[in-house]
Amino acid sequence: MKEITELEPKALWKQFAKVCSIPHPSKHEEKLRQYVIDFAQSHGLEYRQDAVGNVVVRKPAAAGYEGHPTVVLQAHMDMVPQKNSDLKFNFETDPIRPYVDGEWVTADGTTLGADDGMGVSAMLAVLEGKDIPHPALECLFTVDEETGLTGANQLGDGMLSGDILINLDSEDEGELYVGCAGAVNVTANFEYKEVATPDDSVGYEVALSGLKGGHSGMEIILQRGNANKLLTRFLRENPYVRISTIDAGGLRNAIPREARAIVAVPVAQTAGFEKAAEDFEQTIRREFALVEDSIRFGVRRVDTPAIVAACDFQTRFVAALTAMPNGIMRMSDAVPGLVETSTNMSRVQLADGKAQLLFMVRCMVNYGKKQVVAMIESVASLAGGRIETQGDYDGWAPNPDSKILHVMKEGYEKLFGRMPEVKAIHAGLECGIIGAKYPQLDMVSVGPTMRYPHSPDEKVEIASVVKFYDFLLYTLKNL
């Protein structure tokens, strides 16, 4: 079998083999950071580390490039540790075992860490190169991108002085990313009085499942069903139902796929209630026929709950759930087909006198995010609830006048004879956060072609690595 160190470009793959041999799962980047620092020292390069553990390594301009603006290259050091369940593997101590599989490089039973080991290796190769023409460089190696963009969020003051940033963490060669969404977590809290279940009631479980769900940023545009909203609709359409508990949805960044409630129904209404549930399933299957294919909605008898939410609260709460903003709020004016602002009503819980709603609001430009938070707050306060926000981070709005984008588009066409695609994503990237801290930066994100990142099937296309690296060197030469 061919070793990955025999692949072209050798300078990059040599570094990638080294990166694979050094454990570096998220929050345990210390060994890889030490390698970067040792590398800087042994090559006589200046470096600096900030409090959270990011490292920037500086390399002076090559001869003839002294007057050019400084360029920041950036990649994250951490990788997502995922393995096949039958494999014994410790990501904190064991080296990743990469191998060539046809046109691709993948790893034996684990994530490969091409995300973002490719970016890290490209920077090390450029730092090591003796005859690469380039302006002054600041290579920024960040920590903990994958579990919360921690390194970017806590990037130290004075780490960067450049005016241009090329992020090396994209997953499709031939695409230039010029924008990403920021986000904020919103939680709405309610308190309510519990009362004894009315006499002559019987208990039912109401359950919705089989929705596709998906990533609350990337897949919000597919307009799939939101389990929490659909459950709400059924409860509102059958107001004689008394709610005892609700346990619906899941993670903030996932479109909710399942919802469950325990309710009490007057004995006299049970036949109508069961019929309403059957009809409801048929109705939502028809409505979502083009985006969902296995919706299941139904009710079944369970023990009658002893307590339910007080009537006036239930009315207000169901009204709030109905009115809460959810889904796409606005499409981008700058990039056709891109969602600009969205919100995902991801979780609804009601039990023991407390109810809670979770949202993740995403936006390319921050005023949109503020507006959606204001909407959630308004609905919550009308219904007697209160909101709190956390984890707020900035978006990166596409800049049609970006100089680096212009240079890279022209360069790509000269090198490869076709125009690259220019894209933005409705999800978080480090660029959004770094750009908010260093607003002078003109930014683009690129990378080689990867498939199935964050899974043990992760792989990187060998031919795309050649193009990615050539394009990077060409860009540095021609800026």
Ligand SMILES: [Zn+2]
């Ligand atoms: Zn990444």
